[in-house]
Amino acid sequence: MWTKKSALMLCLGAGLPVFALVAKNVQLLAVSIFLLISLVIGMFNNRLAKLAASRTLSGEKIFEDGQIIVDLKLQNRGKRTGFLEVRDKLPKQLNIREGSNYLIIDLKQHESTTIRYKIEAPLKGIYTLGPISIRSQDVFNLFYEEIDIDFTDNISVFPRVEEIKEIPIKSRAPKMYPGASPVKQPGPGSEFFLIRDYVPGDAFKQINWKAYARSGKLLV
Numbered sequence: 001m002w003t004k005k006s007a008l009m010l011c012l013g014a015g016l017p018v019f020a021l022v023a024k025n026v027q028l029l030a031v032s033i034f035l036l037i038s039l040v041i042g043m044f045n046n047r048l049a050k051l052a053a054s055r056t057l058s059g060e061k062i063f064e065d066g067q068i069i070v071d072l073k074l075q076n077r078g079k080r081t082g083f084l085e086v087r088d089k090l091p092k093q094l095n096i097r098e099g100s101n102y103l104i105i106d107l108k109q110h111e112s113t114t115i116r117y118k119i120e121a122p123l124k125g126i127y128t129l130g131p132i133s134i135r136s137q138d139v140f141n142l143f144y145e146e147i148d149i150d151f152t153d154n155i156s157v158f159p160r161v162e163e164i165k166e167i168p169i170k171s172r173a174p175k176m177y178p179g180a181s182p183v184k185q186p187g188p189g190s191e192f193f194l195i196r197d198y199v200p201g202d203a204f205k206q207i208n209w210k211a212y213a214r215s216g217k218l219l220v
Helices: 005-023 026-045 209-213
Strands: 050-056 061-065 066-076 083-088 096-099 102-106 112-121 124-130 132-137 144-149 153-159
Touching: 005 026, 005 144, 050 153, 066 083, 083 112, 132 209
Parallel strands: 061 153
Antiparallel strands: 050 066, 066 112, 083 102, 083 132, 096 112, 124 153, 132 144
């Protein structure tokens, strides 16, 4: 793609020959020819290098405010790249705590480099890292080319878990003595249900003496 600099050079390269012919100035003509030749060289030399990318994460599942280390490896499989601007695109919700996801590199043939940075996720959700944006310019910075390598990774951020502290529970009625209190065991009750024969083990106070007087048998 054309830059403002290349567009200005094209205008000068096309306009200067007219002034050079009118003014009969050979130097202006030479300058215009130089500008046009520079544009042609820049157009043909602006070829984006063949890069292979791989991303390694220290983890894919974290809790809120957790951190992940990202290693982005780039390898040049073509000719020398010249200066490249590389940016690993991140969601705006993620914060970079260490390092940078942006780098300017110049890779020779079969050379590789690694970008390392640490991100923090303050909010829960699923986030996508990538794609990788690469921008290339020619030696004169006249033309540039941008591509996105569709290489992504997902991380899951879960809500932060906190332990519940012990909370003392007070009774509504104050106790006279601290600690455990004995509880009375439930008894047989006072409502009449039936009369049955006395069996060993029954308390003597449970004997129905009126029924005994009528029947002559111990009944409770």
